[in-house]
Amino acid sequence: MTVKFLKAALVIAAVFSLASSAFASEASMAINNFAFNAGKIIMAGNSGDFFFSPYSIISAFGMAYAGAAGDTASEIEEALGITQGIHDSLGALTRNLDKSGYVSSANRVWLKEGLKLRNNYTDTLRLNYNSTAKELDIKKKTAESRTEINDWVSAKTNGKINDLLQTLDPDTQMVITNAVYFNAEWKRKFPKSATGKEKFYVEGERAKDVDMMKQRDDFSYSEVDGVKVVMLPYKGYKLSMIVALPSEDNPDAVKSADAETFAKWIDAMEMYDVDLWLPKFKTEKSYELKNVFEALGIKQAFTDDADFSGITGDEPLKADAVIHKTFIDVDEEKTEAAAATAIPMMVGSAMPIQRPFAEFHADHPFMYFIRDNETGTILFMGYQTFR
Numbered sequence: 001m002t003v004k005f006l007k008a009a010l011v012i013a014a015v016f017s018l019a020s021s022a023f024a025s026e027a028s029m030a031i032n033n034f035a036f037n038a039g040k041i042i043m044a045g046n047s048g049d050f051f052f053s054p055y056s057i058i059s060a061f062g063m064a065y066a067g068a069a070g071d072t073a074s075e076i077e078e079a080l081g082i083t084q085g086i087h088d089s090l091g092a093l094t095r096n097l098d099k100s101g102y103v104s105s106a107n108r109v110w111l112k113e114g115l116k117l118r119n120n121y122t123d124t125l126r127l128n129y130n131s132t133a134k135e136l137d138i139k140k141k142t143a144e145s146r147t148e149i150n151d152w153v154s155a156k157t158n159g160k161i162n163d164l165l166q167t168l169d170p171d172t173q174m175v176i177t178n179a180v181y182f183n184a185e186w187k188r189k190f191p192k193s194a195t196g197k198e199k200f201y202v203e204g205e206r207a208k209d210v211d212m213m214k215q216r217d218d219f220s221y222s223e224v225d226g227v228k229v230v231m232l233p234y235k236g237y238k239l240s241m242i243v244a245l246p247s248e249d250n251p252d253a254v255k256s257a258d259a260e261t262f263a264k265w266i267d268a269m270e271m272y273d274v275d276l277w278l279p280k281f282k283t284e285k286s287y288e289l290k291n292v293f294e295a296l297g298i299k300q301a302f303t304d305d306a307d308f309s310g311i312t313g314d315e316p317l318k319a320d321a322v323i324h325k326t327f328i329d330v331d332e333e334k335t336e337a338a339a340a341t342a343i344p345m346m347v348g349s350a351m352p353i354q355r356p357f358a359e360f361h362a363d364h365p366f367m368y369f370i371r372d373n374e375t376g377t378i379l380f381m382g383y384q385t386f387r
Helices: 021-044 054-065 070-080 086-099 119-129 142-156 259-267 290-296
Strands: 005-011 050-052 103-112 132-136 174-185 196-200 208-224 227-233 239-245 270-279 281-288 323-330 334-346 357-361 366-372 377-384
Touching: 021 050, 021 054, 021 070, 021 086, 021 259, 021 290, 021 377, 050 054, 050 281, 050 323, 054 070, 054 086, 054 119, 054 174, 054 334, 054 377, 070 290, 086 103, 086 119, 103 119, 103 142, 119 132, 132 142, 142 174, 196 270, 208 259, 208 357, 227 259, 227 270, 227 357, 239 259, 239 357, 281 377, 323 377
Parallel strands: 005 174, 103 132, 270 357
Antiparallel strands: 005 334, 050 377, 103 174, 174 334, 196 208, 208 227, 208 270, 227 239, 239 366, 281 323, 323 334, 366 377
């Protein structure tokens, strides 16, 4: 069997959506479960900060799954908790995401000259991922092809994700790209005059001086099993950052959380008068996530027994890697974020209300999420330690 490459590069940047709950429920459940399951695996091998986009990754695998068959499809379905309905569900999320005014998204499939995609696969990409295809002479003009793809990704993410494909094999058959960029202002901005240096206490290390943003206002807040949780809404849309702050002596209270725990945090929220401290931070990360998928049970997709025959009949294909790049910048006025995923594949106004008071000082490691409040979908998830 001749070994060929199919590389799927999916780029997703700060993803926020307002999809109908009924249509988006499968995608929302799959994304949220993956967020916590993958997050635990990432944290186990990483003692510092992490930031990734479960939306991006599930979207990437959604496009790959659209061409999976047999045991390979079954393995993906069981590990990610998805069915063929995921394509409609993700499509609804993406279409409404584009209507938000804060998100721009785009998809494109890049093909080796002469590669023929199956009609059903082409229809799924067009109808659910709004994807078009462009042929490239990858074999003879490999460097130029990689540059064109990377330039497209960079343009679609406002220059935040660059050089997504560090290399491009001349035998690559196809590259699937999905790019999304997000930039939104806080509904309640932090006054810049209040920002100042404060100590941030890092686990097992000396405290570090960080730029701490401060404000006191009404926020949705809860405290469940010793974890303080606050919701910071973005301006003009049902999108929020959720920050979960464990007690300093029990950081595992957030590290061990799952989708059910997250739902309890949200369900317990009430309006509080919150004295809020949140550090400014900027994070850029790059991951190879093949081991994450294998740990979750997706193994055959990376072997010579993989069945992606729904993509093309020209060559048998297998997944080779899952490369993920992310960017987030949080300051007094806004959040700007981007993420990219690459999947190389080879054959094989009222009267004042007295609120209860809460102090939320994020001066030690915390977990944070960017969430679509309409569907409950976690678009981004991170853990900030300043290590």
